[in-house]
Amino acid sequence: xxxxxxxxxxxxxxxxxxxxxxxxxxxxxxxxxxxxxxxxxxxxxxxxxxxxxxxxxxxxxxxxxxxxxxxxxxxxxxxxxxxxxxxxxxxxxxxxxxxxxxxxxxxxxxxxxxxxxxxxxxxxxxxxxxxxxxxxxxxxxxxxxxxxxxxxxxxxxxxxxxxxxxxxxxxxxxxxxxxxxxxxxxxxxxxxxxxxxxxxxxxxxxxxxxxxxxxxxxxxxxxxxxxxxxxxxxxxxxxxxxxxxxxxxxxxxxxxxxxxxxxxxxxxxxxxxxxxxxxxxxxxxxxxxxxxxxxxxxxxxxxxxxxxxxxxxxxx
Amino acid sequence: xxxxxxxxxxxxxxxxxxxxxxxxxxxxxxxxxxxxxxxxxxxxxxxxxxxxxxxxxxxxxxxxxxxxxxxxxxxxxxxxxxxxxxxxxxxxxxxxxxxxxxxxxxxxxxxxxxxxxxxxxxxxxxxxxxxxxxxxxxxxxxxxxxxxxxxxxxxxxxxxxxxxxxxxxxxxxxxxxxxxxxxxxxxxxxxxxxxxxxxxxxxxxxxxxxxxxxxxxxxxxxxxxxxxxxxxxxxxxxxxxxxxxxxxxxxxxxxxxxxxxxxxxxxxxxxxxxxxxxxxxxxxxxxxxxxxxxxxxxxxxxxxxxx
Numbered sequence: 001x002x003x004x005x006x007x008x009x010x011x012x013x014x015x016x017x018x019x020x021x022x023x024x025x026x027x028x029x030x031x032x033x034x035x036x037x038x039x040x041x042x043x044x045x046x047x048x049x050x051x052x053x054x055x056x057x058x059x060x061x062x063x064x065x066x067x068x069x070x071x072x073x074x075x076x077x078x079x080x081x082x083x084x085x086x087x088x089x090x091x092x093x094x095x096x097x098x099x100x101x102x103x104x105x106x107x108x109x110x111x112x113x114x115x116x117x118x119x120x121x122x123x124x125x126x127x128x129x130x131x132x133x134x135x136x137x138x139x140x141x142x143x144x145x146x147x148x149x150x151x152x153x154x155x156x157x158x159x160x161x162x163x164x165x166x167x168x169x170x171x172x173x174x175x176x177x178x179x180x181x182x183x184x185x186x187x188x189x190x191x192x193x194x195x196x197x198x199x200x201x202x203x204x205x206x207x208x209x210x211x212x213x214x215x216x217x218x219x220x221x222x223x224x225x226x227x228x229x230x231x232x233x234x235x236x237x238x239x240x241x242x243x244x245x246x247x248x249x250x251x252x253x254x255x256x257x258x259x260x261x262x263x264x265x266x267x268x269x270x271x272x273x274x275x276x277x278x279x280x281x282x283x284x285x286x287x288x289x290x291x292x293x294x295x296x297x298x299x300x301x302x303x304x305x306x307x308x309x310x311x312x313x314x315x316x
Numbered sequence: 317x318x319x320x321x322x323x324x325x326x327x328x329x330x331x332x333x334x335x336x337x338x339x340x341x342x343x344x345x346x347x348x349x350x351x352x353x354x355x356x357x358x359x360x361x362x363x364x365x366x367x368x369x370x371x372x373x374x375x376x377x378x379x380x381x382x383x384x385x386x387x388x389x390x391x392x393x394x395x396x397x398x399x400x401x402x403x404x405x406x407x408x409x410x411x412x413x414x415x416x417x418x419x420x421x422x423x424x425x426x427x428x429x430x431x432x433x434x435x436x437x438x439x440x441x442x443x444x445x446x447x448x449x450x451x452x453x454x455x456x457x458x459x460x461x462x463x464x465x466x467x468x469x470x471x472x473x474x475x476x477x478x479x480x481x482x483x484x485x486x487x488x489x490x491x492x493x494x495x496x497x498x499x500x501x502x503x504x505x506x507x508x509x510x511x512x513x514x515x516x517x518x519x520x521x522x523x524x525x526x527x528x529x530x531x532x533x534x535x536x537x538x539x540x541x542x543x544x545x546x547x548x549x550x551x552x553x554x555x556x557x558x559x560x561x562x563x564x565x566x567x568x569x570x571x572x573x574x575x576x577x578x579x580x581x582x583x584x585x586x587x588x589x590x591x592x593x594x595x596x597x598x599x600x601x602x603x604x605x606x607x608x609x610x611x612x613x614x615x616x617x618x619x620x621x622x623x
Contacts, residue, residue: 041411055450141532182417209336239440241535273539
């Protein structure tokens with residue numbers, strides 16, 4: 001290649017930039033339009049939240065014009081679809097709480113132990129293999145877990161507890177628990193990983209074993225992150241629908257006994273939606289009131305978790 | 317203070333070491349419980365469902381007779397709903413992610429959007445269904461259609477795509493952007509020609525994981541009125557006569573595979589449970605395959621790009 005061919009013709013370069021990007025003014029306008037479009041995409045997510053809150057509050061408002069809030073919160077019967085309807089949300093709330101508590105009893109110990117194992121014991125090869133497989137658990141469609149709870153776990157439990165009915169909160173809760181293990185374990189592991197190595201080394205230097213370090217040093221140090229993991233697990237359990245709709249039944253039942261079947265808030269919404277209810281009827285509005293209750297429950301728990309985290313936050 | 321004897325110390329150390337080993341075993345067992353469940357799930361579905369896995373299962377409509385029933389209308393429905401979901405969620409999700417990571421100034425608007433997205437990810441899926449029932453089905457008059465379903469699932473997976481986009485944009489070093497600016501590129505040229513191509517792997521992973529979540533989602537579609545018995549297919553999107561393309565299918569009633577499965581599980585007859593198992597198997601294979609592809613992408617892009 002000769003030297004003259006390499007020399008740059010600047011008028012040509014300017015021409016090419018112009019043809020590629022347009023004039024400075026038009027380029028600026030285009031940049032603005034693109035930025036504005038992407039800003040709208042981001043704002044759209046806020047619109048979704050506004051939509052959710054608006055629909056829930058608006059339809060619940062219509063519901064509470066017909067049903068008093070005091071009845072809603074204190075009545076012990078939920079018989080919206082019956083002849084003489086009664087509107088006490090308590091049976092649905094207890095159903096939701098019992099299944100969620102069983103789920104947490106399964107998921108919190110399992111998830112925490114797995115997190116400690118993966119972050120403190122397993123070497124990187126084992127971790128790279130185990131973690132994705134474990135996360136597949138949260139990718140399984142929930143209706144498949146519902147099938148599993150109703151037609152595999154319940155019959156299995158009936159071998160041990162012969163008096164267990166076909167629909168029961170126990171098997172639904174256990175299956176939800178296993179389903180949310182990956183949420184709990186992965187966030188807890190991240191939190192423990194984030195504790196500075198020096199703190200870990202300090203503990204080892206004092207002669208502590210790995211399990212002592214994990215339980216007495218890392219867990220308190222990572223408490224804030226682990227608490228977030230637990231709160232997320234609870235939110236998932238409370239909002240879980242298909243497993244409870246299939247395995248725990250759709251009969252509202254004010255009980256704390258996990259051996260019985262009981263409808264949860266979500267199962268009730270599913271039950272009503274499956275029927276053909278006229279738009280604007282009280283039963284139609286009642287699913288929004290139920291949905292609002294669900295949102296308030298998760299919100300209260302999330303706020304509680306937030307203050308807990310703030311109280312115990314460790315800063316390095 | 318009395319000094320503990322050497323043998324007491326030795327005993328306590330040995331005890332600690334044993335507890336350490338015991339915990340390692342407990343940890344391994346706990347991890348395997350999760351995997352065992354997954355294996356039991358697949359095994360259970362296969363035992364019940366494989367007998368139904370014949371060609372006619374995929375080419376028949378649902379039926380009163382379990383042996384003749386198939387999932388034709390629901391797999392077609394799933395694909396059409398996914399097309400709408402992807403077309404709505406992918407551009408908006410990536411747009412929002414790019415804005416928040418590359419453009420957004422540090423002010424209260426940005427903070428609000430960020431908090432909002434974090435909260436949206438925790439909203440139960442059935443609540444999205446209620447919102448869509450009030451808004452899409454009745455307010456916007458989309459009815460109980462494929463369009464309503466696709467948009468509902470799009471909103472549901474939006475946070476997943478936004479978070480994945482942001483994470484993979486963040487992984488592109490600032491020096492890449494600075495190099496492009498130094499050569500006179502504008503912000504958008506830098507983003508679209510350099511930053512986005514580098515982060516495509518991570519974004520794609522997020523999109524696949526989001527769609528795999530949408531495929532299995534049941535609850536929100538029940539609330540917006542997916543049907544459990546559909547014995548026809550939506551209007552074909554491609555026509556022989558002018559103008560060749562039709563969008564009537566968007567307004568069609570539909571069923572999807574998880575809904576079909578739910579319906580079959582909730583029936584008392586055991587023969588329908590076999591159909592449910594077969595449908596579940598198809599769903600599992602699809603979601604697991606999508607997740608495997610996503611894991612592979614994540615692994616490959618992480619390995620290949622060395623900054």
